[in-house]
Amino acid sequence: MSEREVLHILGEKVGLGKSARVSFNVAKLHTQNSIDVPVIIERSKKPGPTVLITAGIHGDEVNGVEIVRQIIAKGINKPKKGTVICIPVINVFGFIHMDREFPDGRDLNRVFPGSKTGSLAGRxxxxxxxxxxPHADLVLDFHTGGSDRFNAAQIRIAKNQIILNELAEVFGAPLIYYSKNLNKSFRNSCYKQGLPMLLFEGGKSFHIDKTITNTGVNGTKRILHHLGMLGSKFKVSRPKKSCIRILDSKWVRANHSGMFKATVSVNTQVKKGKVLGHITDPYGSFNHFVKAPNDGYIFNVNESPIIYQGDAIFHISTKVES
Incomplete structure (x- = not known):
């Protein structure tokens, strides 16, 4: 078997037509117990692209983990050509403790590309x-909203990326949100290496939503089908709605602290002045109406019952393309 037919990864050799579960050893706990992140590899006998599917960069984003779990459990990750590498939980430290960050207090998605001798997250x-x-030709990275903020299912890509535009259309999420690659993020580091990434956002932390999960799984099937990798036993559905492209947006922030209840949900198109929710106090002394500052689509809603002045409570588009 030639070198080209063998995948050399994390000290293991995985040939064409083989399956493997290898360990991504990240560190030891303070008790000296090892922490190993499972990496699930499925290779077809037929050569082809390599797709890396990841989730759990933030340990509290369980909906992304559930999407990758289903992809593995249903056998979607077994390609008819090429290779699929799945890492359901990258930040296993945070996942164990249901915490967004690493034990060193760092956000893993703000330390890329990291350092061999740096912080725990950086390593x-x-x-x-x-x-x-370096083994991948495409990355699908699954995230969810944080701090009780529920994200509509969306693919996030930077503007003017022809290949990513095409792949985002194929994925078929209800929204494509054009956002800059954040400095020191996983997405930006992949971009600098010339590696295309589709970043999926949907749902909120500490929560699994069936609609969001189905969107992520179905989108992955469409991508693998587009690449000629999806197994023949799987059906590919068409997206229920045409995709909305969000070119620009703004956050609606709370002008008052208090008890909060939204009256609109994600994926709602609203007109300027539409009441989006109410902020009240426990004593019934005031009832503040939160109104839409412009026409647009609501694609993130804060579902926390208690908010403080300045908290982000809605994300609304200011410029769209359909």
Missing amino acids: VAHKLMTEIV
Whole structure:
């Protein structure tokens, strides 16, 4: 078997037509117990692209983990050509404790590409970028909203990326949100290496939503089908609605602290002045109406019952393309 037919990854050799579960050893706990992140590899006998599917960069984003879990459990990750590499939980430290960050207090998605001798989070980022990412031709990275903010299912890409535009259309999420690659993020590090990434956002932390999960799984099937990798036993559905492209947006922030209840849901198109929700106090002394500052689509709603002045409570588009 030639070198080209063998995948050398994390000290293991995986040939064409083989399956493997290898360990991405990140560190030891303070008790000296090892922490190993499982990496699930499925290879067809037929050569083809390599797709890396990841989730759990933030440990509290369980809906993304559930999407990748279903992809594995249903066998969607077993390609008819090429290779699929799945990492359901990158930040296993945070996942164990249901915490967004690493034990060192760092956000893993703000330390890429990391360093071999840096912080704990930085070392994990470095190992991911040097030992796994170089094997991939495409990355699908699954996230959810944080701090009780529920995200509509969306693909996030930077503007003027022809390949990503095409792939985002194929994925078929209800929204494509054009946003800049954040400095030191996983997405930006992949971009600098010339590796295309579709970043999926949907749902909120500590929560699994069936609609969001189905959107992520179905989108993955469409991508694999587009690449000629999806197994023949799987059906590919068409998106229920045409995709809305959000070119620009703004946050609606709370002008008052108090008890909060939204009266609109994500994926709602609203007119300027539409009442989006109410802020009240426990004593019935006031009732503040939150109104839409402009026409647009609501694609993030804060579902926390208690908010403080300045909190982001709605994300609304200011410029769209359909």
